[in-house]
Amino acid sequence: METKQISLEEIYQKLLExxxxxxxxxxxxxxxxxxxxxxxxxxAWKEIDEGKYTEYSSPDEFLKTLKK
Numbered sequence: 001m002e003t004k005q006i007s008l009e010e011i012y013q014k015l016l017e018x019x020x021x022x023x024x025x026x027x028x029x030x031x032x033x034x035x036x037x038x039x040x041x042x043x044a045w046k047e048i049d050e051g052k053y054t055e056y057s058s059p060d061e062f063l064k065t066l067k068k
Contacts, residue, residue, distance in 0.1 A: 040066045 044066055056062040 037066065 044062070056065075
């Protein structure tokens with residue numbers, strides 16, 4: 001097996017790429033969380049419109065339902 005020696009500059013550049021990819025992943029992860037929250041909000045409003053819940057006793061109760 002042949003080994004290849006790389007420079008510190010190449011290692012540094014690869015680490016920068018990895019760091020950039022991690023930042024992109026974190027943004028994607030946040031978008032997914034936002035989409036999930038939006039989906040649950042939509043489902044909750046649909047249930048309210050269908051009359052399953054005529055009212056919540058407080059805004060906190062409504063938010064607790066969304067966060068399940």
